[in-house]
Amino acid sequence: MLVLSRRVRPDQWQPVGVAALEANALDVVRSSDNRSVIAGPGAGKTELLAQRAAYLLQTGTAPRPRRILAISFKRDAAVNLAARVAQRCHRDHAGRLDSMTFDAFATGLIDRFGQALPSRWRPTPDYEIIFPGERDFRDFLQNQLGSPPVSVGTYADLQAIAVKSFERRHLVGTRLPAGGWDSPTPAQWAADQYWQSSLHGASKSYLSFPMIGRLAELLLRVNPMAREALRLTYPHLFMDEFQDTTQIQYDLVQTIFMGTGTVITAVGDNKQQIMRWAMAMDAPFAAFEADFGATRTPLYNNYRSSPNLVRIQHVLAQALDAKSAKSVAMAAGSITGESCAIWDFSSAQAEATHLAAFVAAEMKTHDLSPRDFVLLVRQKAGDYAAVLEPAFAARGIPLRNEAGMVGQVMLQELLAEEVSELLVAILRLAVCQASGRYWTLCQDSLGILRGIAPDDEAAQARLASDLDSFALDLLAAHVSPPVGKPNVRSVVDRIISWIGRDRIVAAYPAYRQGGWLDKVIDAAAGHLHISAGNGVDWETALDTYEGLHAIPLMTIHKSKGLEYHSVIFVGLDDGAWWSFDKDQIEATAGFFVAFTRAKQRVLFTYTAHRGNRSKIATLHNLLRLAGIQTHQIA
């Protein structure tokens, strides 16, 4: 694709990389006011943000040195948006999009300005990120907390605080008072004790991401200069998957941008809200429209799924929102036979054997690759992998549990880590035959790490020559992947030290805390060692590392935002959906997310050994309502 850096007149700008956008999408792309775009799956919401970035950058509506801030909830979504913009824009333009997760944004603010917080809220500069759970809060409330001062209440008052909602309601439930609570309730007093011991109880502070979000909000509230700097830098803000916004994130955005000239575009789908357990707000779009005067703009097309799947999606969508409009299917159907069915099996083994045979045959007949399929499960992916993996291996198809742990990092997260991506790109550049496209990737990433401006031709040329000689040396030293864990580790260490550990830490805020960089490097080396097993060549080892030829197995949560030719949902039974009764809406939304990842086909499997279908009768009834048949397969 030819991408130009010259400026385009707004009236002459055309969507890049897609034939057309629907009228409302084009309207949002060109808009200069706050918009909330609520649209169904596959409507092109992420694509709309990529197109809007292209429009703002290419027409000079967001002129240099101003930048666009795009906040996503998951790291791979942030990477995905940046990649789409990089494909559509000249790199001079694409480099002015800062696409990051909320956590990275808040952490970056604390790292830059945190020492300006009032002393009672100031973390140590070397604070660590922690992930406390219900057990930690129970231990704190029941064992670590003494009696409160009489003016606050009694020990019994403290014990009456619900452990389950302590974090959500009290610890990070509201904005932090700059000078502390004046006359705290027992719950506020307990929250303050937790805060003070996390911030000042040891030689360094220990903070969770929600706590960092709250500190970032306070920081911006009490620091008008930092607030103003952000407003000036970012005249445009994008928020993807807005349905999952937490109150903490919303308050931060409100403190920085409400009532300013920054134009906000928020996109999402209420029917895909599956993060309520992780503190997502009840109605973030309504709050945004009321507080920021945002105009709601719906989208009607579905570019992902076949007409038959869009028809079924509509039945499911109506169970979540009776007012939801039927989408217009823009993609054609390409398979014969049923595009959705429930397959019953006598055992998990029979299920695994049949699915492997089916996928192998489909790949052959329709020229599909393993990455066109996904095996989705509700939870405990490892248990399913133990049965499915050997059955697929017997058909010569590697299956890979993306939720599996490599050392201390989840595989899916490892692959989205900057360090892992850079390692793979440098290795591919050095050792693979057709490595052309890795040049640009390495040159761009290293240019950013070394602080070289894209238009500084002399420095870019020096970097290119440096990269070239490093790649040649690497190849000369390792014509094939090294054997043995220590040797693989030393290759990884050599690349990291050539890139410069300090540069990596300086460029990516997440690596500044809590030994995360070491965990990622350990995991990358461990995963490369396993991928290079059996004396394979470099290309095979790196393909295995990235899972290019393996069928992914993942949970619904991890599949958000992704798409596949065929989705096979393993386990439509009460066992997998044991908590269905607890929050039927969220569970049905999860079911909807799983279903809507498919372009052409969705298969559900069931085996009685894992549970009945009575608790989740609602889901089975919905499928029946949509005309889906159940077949006894094996």
Ligand SMILES: Nc1ncnc2c1ncn2[C@@H]1O[C@H](COP(=O)(O)OP(=O)(O)OP(=O)(O)O)[C@@H](O)[C@H]1O
């Ligand atoms: N205008 C368009 N023309 C053609 N294809 C498009 C267009 N917009 C999006 N697509 C394609 O449709 C698919 C879905 O787009 P996208 O991922 O942006 O949807 P989404 O609304 O964010 O989906 P979801 O909420 O289900 O994750 C992608 O493959 C994308 O490339």
